[in-house]
Amino acid sequence: MDLHTFLIQLLNGVQYGLLLFLVASGLTLVFGIMGIINVAHGSFYMIGAYLAWSLTARLGSFWIAVPAAIVVAAAVGVLLEWLVIRRLYDRDHLYQVLLTYGLILVFEEMRSLLWGDDVRGVPVPASLGSSIPLTETLSYPVYRLFISGVCLAVALLIVWVIQKTRLGMIIRAGSVDRQMVQALGIDVHALYRVVFAAGITLAAFAGMVSAPVSAIAPGMGNPVLIVCFVIIVIGGMGSVKGAMLASLLIGLVDTFGKVVHVEIGGLHVLPELSSMTVYLLMAVVLLWRPEGIFGRRA
Amino acid sequence: MSRSAVALVACIVALALVPLFAEKFYVQFFAKIIIMAILAMSLDLLLGYAGLVSFGHAAFYGAAGYALALATPQFQAASFWTSLPLAVAASALLALAIGFFVVRTRGIYFIMVTLAFAQMLFFLFYDTKIAGGNDGIYIDARPVADIAGWRPFSLDDYRHVYWLALAFLAAVYVLLRTVLRSPFGRAIAGIRVNEQRMISLGYATFRYKLACFVLSGAIAGIAGYLAAVQFGVVNPETLGWHLSAAVMMMVILGGMGTLLGPVLGAAAWMLLELGLQGLPDAGGVNLGKHWQLFMGLFIVVATLVLPHGIVGLARSLRRPAERSLDKLGTNDGLGTNDG
Numbered sequence: 001m002d003l004h005t006f007l008i009q010l011l012n013g014v015q016y017g018l019l020l021f022l023v024a025s026g027l028t029l030v031f032g033i034m035g036i037i038n039v040a041h042g043s044f045y046m047i048g049a050y051l052a053w054s055l056t057a058r059l060g061s062f063w064i065a066v067p068a069a070i071v072v073a074a075a076v077g078v079l080l081e082w083l084v085i086r087r088l089y090d091r092d093h094l095y096q097v098l099l100t101y102g103l104i105l106v107f108e109e110m111r112s113l114l115w116g117d118d119v120r121g122v123p124v125p126a127s128l129g130s131s132i133p134l135t136e137t138l139s140y141p142v143y144r145l146f147i148s149g150v151c152l153a154v155a156l157l158i159v160w161v162i163q164k165t166r167l168g169m170i171i172r173a174g175s176v177d178r179q180m181v182q183a184l185g186i187d188v189h190a191l192y193r194v195v196f197a198a199g200i201t202l203a204a205f206a207g208m209v210s211a212p213v214s215a216i217a218p219g220m221g222n223p224v225l226i227v228c229f230v231i232i233v234i235g236g237m238g239s240v241k242g243a244m245l246a247s248l249l250i251g252l253v254d255t256f257g258k259v260v261h262v263e264i265g266g267l268h269v270l271p272e273l274s275s276m277t278v279y280l281l282m283a284v285v286l287l288w289r290p291e292g293i294f295g296r297r298a
Numbered sequence: 299m300s301r302s303a304v305a306l307v308a309c310i311v312a313l314a315l316v317p318l319f320a321e322k323f324y325v326q327f328f329a330k331i332i333i334m335a336i337l338a339m340s341l342d343l344l345l346g347y348a349g350l351v352s353f354g355h356a357a358f359y360g361a362a363g364y365a366l367a368l369a370t371p372q373f374q375a376a377s378f379w380t381s382l383p384l385a386v387a388a389s390a391l392l393a394l395a396i397g398f399f400v401v402r403t404r405g406i407y408f409i410m411v412t413l414a415f416a417q418m419l420f421f422l423f424y425d426t427k428i429a430g431g432n433d434g435i436y437i438d439a440r441p442v443a444d445i446a447g448w449r450p451f452s453l454d455d456y457r458h459v460y461w462l463a464l465a466f467l468a469a470v471y472v473l474l475r476t477v478l479r480s481p482f483g484r485a486i487a488g489i490r491v492n493e494q495r496m497i498s499l500g501y502a503t504f505r506y507k508l509a510c511f512v513l514s515g516a517i518a519g520i521a522g523y524l525a526a527v528q529f530g531v532v533n534p535e536t537l538g539w540h541l542s543a544a545v546m547m548m549v550i551l552g553g554m555g556t557l558l559g560p561v562l563g564a565a566a567w568m569l570l571e572l573g574l575q576g577l578p579d580a581g582g583v584n585l586g587k588h589w590q591l592f593m594g595l596f597i598v599v600a601t602l603v604l605p606h607g608i609v610g611l612a613r614s615l616r617r618p619a620e621r622s623l624d625k626l627g628t629n630d631g632l633g634t635n636d637g
Binding site for chain 1 (some may be wrong): 353402406409411418424590602
């Protein structure tokens with residue numbers, strides 16, 4: 001592998017990792033603050049991508065479609081929290097998993113009824129459609145750099161909100177002692193509604209920004225959900241810092257696993273088994289730190 | 299024999315008579331329910347008794363099917379007597395390997411890690427050329443059960459498959475009942491209720507949980523083997539998380555922490571699935587094609603209103619009869635415990 005290919009794959013890995021971080025951070029925040037494991041989180045990645053496709057076609061511009069899609073996703077989040085999720089706060093994780101799994105089936109079929117089962121695509125916005133030439137034959141698309149930049153900005157926004165704002169202070173307090181926060185006169189239920197809506201909007205937003213460079217297809221959220229589980233196991237549940245580190249790690253391991261050729265004893269190991277590399281990484285972390293790199297001991 | 303044991307034997311005898319008068323479709327459908335009941339029972343050992351919420355149970359079911367498919371020589375039949383132990387051993391070994399990692403975790407991590415490892419196996423078969431990739435693999439000839447020229451039963455006969463599955467269901471029931479009433483079963487229940495206390499009492503809880511995980515995986519392997527025999531085909535979906543979730547739902551629907559609950563849950567789930575798939579068109583939309591929408595809504599509602607399943611519902615409706623139900627080996631579950 002020459003330097004240019006390495007550089008391109010490095011950028012791809014970082015971009016994929018940052019995108020995964022958006023999805024994983026929503027999942028980890030909802031769990032860390034509300035104690036809810038939302039298996040349907042990946043569905044919102046899919047819904048975000050389909051919203052971006054549908055609204056771009058309807059409104060004529062990707063740049064108008066994305067803000068509109070964010071509003072729709074947040075509204076769905078608020079509605080969903082009010083309808084079902086709030087009934088799960090006192091229930092065992094088992095029931096949370098089952099109920100939100102049921103939601104996956106509902107969302108998949110609604111997607112099928114509303115938007116059909118075909119694979120869709122969104123064109124890359126013209127203003128970001130160019131590529132930066134690296135050598136005579138290799139170049140890097142600007143839109144992918146844009147994704148990395150946006151994801152990084154959102155990541156910083158999350159950290160700023162949680163660490164520096166009054167809302168973040170309440171969120172942190174709520175995750176430690178819910179009753180005390182309630183006793184201080186803060187409406188915890190309203191807080192949870194905001195956190196849940198924000199969490200799934202993060203997943204949907206990841207689906208939106210990646211829509212122009214990915215195939216928008218049925219079930220596209222499921223692999224993302226499972227990779228996010230791996231990220232959270234590695235990073236530590238509820239830790240935004242851990243989610244960031246693990247996302248980048250997974251992004252790089254997955255990307256390089258697909259392009260590096262490794263043979264052991266004449267058998268092709270990579271890239272043939274590249275889809276297993278992230279799970280092997282998880283297995284190693286489990287032996288080393290079962291509660292994740294930045295996890296608190298349960 | 300107690301009254302409940304007589305009732306149970308009567309049920310099994312009645313089920314054994316089904317192939318004598320039912321049509322082929324229904325016999326095969328019932329066999330499918332029985333196979334799912336074995337799988338659900340094995341999962342309940344983890345969910346209801348050990349308190350280990352496994353979201354990757356299909357891995358052990360699918361692994362046994364793949365073991366049979368890979369052990370079957372091309373255009374020839376494998377021996378039932380060697381391929382069954384091989385398939386179950388494959389599932390048990392896989393459970394040992396996965397369990398070695400996952401049993402270190404607890405709660406929410408356990409759920410995510412079991413799912414992740416099961417998906418790893420799914421991708422192994424989905425992405426590579428092993429056993430036909432994502433198309434799956436056909437088992438050209440069903441295993442033969444010959445012993446020195448004598449054939450006690452033929453797996454090519456759908457009725458024999460049904461009876462075999464029913465025999466295994468009864469055997470698994472007796473096995474699990476025995477295990478759960480043994481000191482091992484008591485220790486498992488103790489770990490579910492308070493693991494720290496069990497550790498302080500000197501129990502090596504890691505080993506107990508791992509043993510439980512392996513036993514559960516091996517029984518899931520029996521179900522997977524029977525399913526592969528019945529359908530004659532194995533594909534990555536048999537390892538997938540949709541099956542894992544469906545089995546979890548069967549356990550919850552029937553009644554977690556009881557042995558008969560998963561059986562009832564499997565029957566209810568399969569009947570519901572069959573019913574929903576047969577839904578007619580309405581307003582230009584083929585409802586049967588979108589049956590999963592109704593299944594999803596059903597799951598949402600059922601988890602909210604039926605947390606203790608059918609057995610729990612029956613108990614709350616018939617409080618006075620609770621004691622006789624307990625004698626069916628269901629005394630460990632539903633939040634009450636005697637540990």
